[in-house]
Amino acid sequence: MNPRVLTLYRILAYTTGVVLLIFTVEIVAKYSFDVEGFEFVAIVHGWIYMLYFLVTVYMAIQLRWTWRWTLPVVLAGTVPFASFVAERKVVAKVKADHPELITRS
Numbered sequence: 519m520n521p522r523v524l525t526l527y528r529i530l531a532y533t534t535g536v537v538l539l540i541f542t543v544e545i546v547a548k549y550s551f552d553v554e555g556f557e558f559v560a561i562v563h564g565w566i567y568m569l570y571f572l573v574t575v576y577m578a579i580q581l582r583w584t585w586r587w588t589l590p591v592v593l594a595g596t597v598p599f600a601s602f603v604a605e606r607k608v609v610a611k612v613k614a615d616h617p618e619l620i621t622r623s
Contacts (some may be wrong), residue, residue, distance in 0.1 A: 519580040521619045524612055527577055530570040531605035534595040537563045542598050570595045577608075581616065 541563045547553040571592055578588040594604035613620050 519577065519616075519619060523573065523577055523580070524609070524619055527570075527573050527608065528605055530566065530573055531595070531601045531608075534563070534566050534570045535599065535601035535605075537566055538595070538598055538601070567595045570601070581612070587611075 537559065541559045544553075544556040544559045548556070574588070574592050574595075577583070578591075583591075591604045591608060594600035609620075
């Protein structure tokens with residue numbers, strides 16, 4: 519696997535997490551304070567999550583992860599703050615299992 523895929527995963531994990539947090543705030547504002555006009559955040563999160571999903575599944579196939587490891591990582595993009603935790607665990611696992619994929623920058 520190309521080390522850039524891990525970098526792309528990390529970027530998408532953080533982006534998915536941030537957009538999901540914004541989406542959560544938007545939902546609270548919409549249903550608690552009747553604030554309208556931020557419906558695009560859900561669409562943006564959906565598209566970013568699909569990219570996150572595809573890159574995660576690609577990495578899982580390339581690195582031969584079990585489905586018990588892959589499923590929580592994939593679902594982390596749907597729970598606020600979970601993608602940040604998953605990203606740390608994935609990087610630690612890749613660092614331990616495939617140190618050649620960790621680039622020094």
